[in-house]
Amino acid sequence: MTIAIEKTSWQDAEQELREIRTRVFIDEQRVPETLEWDGEDAQSTHFLARSSDGTAVGCIRLMPSGQLSRLSVLEPYRNQGIGSALLATAEEEARVAGMTEVFLHAQTHATSFYESAGFVVNGGIFMEADIPHRQMYKEVAAETH
Numbered sequence: 490m491t492i493a494i495e496k497t498s499w500q501d502a503e504q505e506l507r508e509i510r511t512r513v514f515i516d517e518q519r520v521p522e523t524l525e526w527d528g529e530d531a532q533s534t535h536f537l538a539r540s541s542d543g544t545a546v547g548c549i550r551l552m553p554s555g556q557l558s559r560l561s562v563l564e565p566y567r568n569q570g571i572g573s574a575l576l577a578t579a580e581e582e583a584r585v586a587g588m589t590e591v592f593l594h595a596q597t598h599a600t601s602f603y604e605s606a607g608f609v610v611n612g613g614i615f616m617e618a619d620i621p622h623r624q625m626y627k628e629v630a631a632e633t634h
């Protein structure tokens with residue numbers, strides 16, 4: 490399947506981002522709405538993955554702090570590389586913006602997914618939205634010429 494990843498904003502894509510995150514985090518993972526809509530979206534940079542028919546099938550956000558969050562792919566579209574592509578695109582955005590490191594709170598089931606992408610665990614397990622998480626980070630220092 491051909492997937493296109495586009496950079497967007499909450500202002501331009503709120504409805505599509507809300508739809509994906511509602512299905513994945515609120516409906517599937519039972520994250521409370523008050524935690525999902527945390528007030529950090531307007532100032533974050535968002536990325537949407539679209540299938541060839543234009544359907545929005547996945548997303549991620551890069552926060553000004555360098556935190557990557559809300560990585561989600563609709564269930565029928567998983568295990569086709571879309572999550573990895575979203576992650577790589579957001580990392581590249583951080584690098585171009587001059588950040589030297591990105592970090593995230595990984596659900597513990599997903600730490601091996603992030604390790605495959607070069608992230609390293611930092612510290613122990615903590616709870617967020619009643620789901621066990623671990624902090625992970627990756628250096629994305631600018632290329633030297």
Ligand SMILES: CC(C)(COP(=O)(O)OP(=O)(O)OC[C@H]1O[C@@H](n2cnc3c(N)ncnc32)[C@H](O)[C@@H]1OP(=O)(O)O)[C@@H](O)C(=O)NCCC(=O)NCCS
Binds near residue numbers: 573
């Ligand atoms: C985690 C998620 C975004 C991955 O998206 P995806 O499009 O399926 O990921 P990819 O197809 O790029 O997967 C890449 C690899 O990670 C593996 N992988 C995917 N999800 C995994 C998981 N939950 N645990 C362990 N490995 C996983 C895949 O098998 C694949 O391995 P391979 O390359 O050796 O075949 C997706 O499963 C999802 O939306 N899950 C629900 C929301 C969630 O948990 N988000 C993460 C919050 S920290």
